[in-house]
Amino acid sequence: MNTPLSQIAYLEIASPDTSLSARFYTEKFGMRIVDQIDDTYYLRCWGDHHRYSLVISPGEDAALKTMAWRTTSAAALDEAVERIEAMGDVTGQWSDAGVSHGRSYSFNGPLGHNMTLLWDFEVYEADEEHRSVFPDRPEKRSSHGAAPRFLDHVTIAATDVKRFAEWYSKALGFRIMAFTELEEAPITVFGVLTTNEKSHDLGIVLDTSDTAGRVHHIAFWVDHPEDLVRTADLMTENGVPIEYGPSIHGIGEQHYLYFRDPSTLRVELNSGGYRNYVPDWEARTWKPSQGSNNFFRNWNMPDSMMEAFPAAAGKTATEQGASPELTEELLNPWSTTTDAKVTHR
Numbered sequence: 001m002n003t004p005l006s007q008i009a010y011l012e013i014a015s016p017d018t019s020l021s022a023r024f025y026t027e028k029f030g031m032r033i034v035d036q037i038d039d040t041y042y043l044r045c046w047g048d049h050h051r052y053s054l055v056i057s058p059g060e061d062a063a064l065k066t067m068a069w070r071t072t073s074a075a076a077l078d079e080a081v082e083r084i085e086a087m088g089d090v091t092g093q094w095s096d097a098g099v100s101h102g103r104s105y106s107f108n109g110p111l112g113h114n115m116t117l118l119w120d121f122e123v124y125e126a127d128e129e130h131r132s133v134f135p136d137r138p139e140k141r142s143s144h145g146a147a148p149r150f151l152d153h154v155t156i157a158a159t160d161v162k163r164f165a166e167w168y169s170k171a172l173g174f175r176i177m178a179f180t181e182l183e184e185a186p187i188t189v190f191g192v193l194t195t196n197e198k199s200h201d202l203g204i205v206l207d208t209s210d211t212a213g214r215v216h217h218i219a220f221w222v223d224h225p226e227d228l229v230r231t232a233d234l235m236t237e238n239g240v241p242i243e244y245g246p247s248i249h250g251i252g253e254q255h256y257l258y259f260r261d262p263s264t265l266r267v268e269l270n271s272g273g274y275r276n277y278v279p280d281w282e283a284r285t286w287k288p289s290q291g292s293n294n295f296f297r298n299w300n301m302p303d304s305m306m307e308a309f310p311a312a313a314g315k316t317a318t319e320q321g322a323s324p325e326l327t328e329e330l331l332n333p334w335s336t337t338t339d340a341k342v343t344h345r
């Protein structure tokens with residue numbers, strides 16, 4: 001699939017206390033603030049080639065305000081916008097400039113998620129203190145906190161996983177790599193899309209809430225799986241409970257570790273994984289029992305992993321599948337007290 005996108009560029013998240021969140025991401029997680037405008041913070045990982053990859057701005061609850069992708073050229077930005085508007089069900093808005101980037105186009109997708117597309121994004125130039133001895137590195141390696149190398153992916157929550165996947169694949173050329181469906185019925189609870197050789201830079205979990213545009217987690221990369229064990233140790237020592245992991249996902253074969261930031265938003269640290277360059281790859285369908293989420297098939301996910309953001313009545317599925325309670329709701333949507341608004345595919 002021909003995609004006009006080159007990579008995930010940055011995520012903007014909402015926090016009720018941006019100063020507290022920024023302190024977590026700098027002091028405990030290991031990112032660095034490069035800009036602050038009023039209560040909005042712009043942060044980078046040491047290996048991010050662009051100036052920043054995370055924006056923390058004020059909001060009542062933890063939420064994803066936008067997920068930004070960079071296109072492959074200025075012309076590709078125009079092509080991407082033409083393709084989006086040709087879909088016929090969404091319209092967006094151009095903005096002349098943003099912080100450290102040129103014109104951009106933002107739109108709310110058909111399931112309520114805001115996406116920003118841009119081409120002109122400031123390349124990071126390290127000062128003397130942060131300059132690497134290696135020409136390819138934007139900045140010298142950090143060993144502070146988790147020391148994430150770069151932004152890896154975002155996983156959103158949507159009421160129709162397949163509809164989300166097919167819309168973004170058609171509009172923007174994301175390759176659809178895999179789905180997870182329930183053991184009991186062909187109800188899709190998880191999916192992964194990618195613009196690159198990894199299994200995903202955009203994940204989708206099934207959401208049974210009435211709140212559109214929710215997010216499940218944001219994820220950053222480290223070079224070595226051992227870094228996850230070290231991070232789990234450091235987070236535990238510094239008062240940040242580990243929610244799940246470290247272990248390995250079946251889909252993508254990536255090592256994972258999950259914990260929460262002070263706003264309660266879930267953060268994932270990733271490493272490893274396969275590379276897949278097959279241009280006409282056909283999405284595989286997994287069952288949870290095949291280890292879609294837990295490669296070793298020996299470890300159930302805690303119920304807290306079904307929370308998405310902002311908080312809303314109704315749970316999400318997870319990469320692993322659905323809890324017994326949610327499975328019952330999905331299989332018999334009219335027999336439970338929960339008001340499930342799910343489109344089954």
Ligand SMILES: [Fe+2]
Binds near residue numbers: 268
């Ligand atoms: Fe993830």
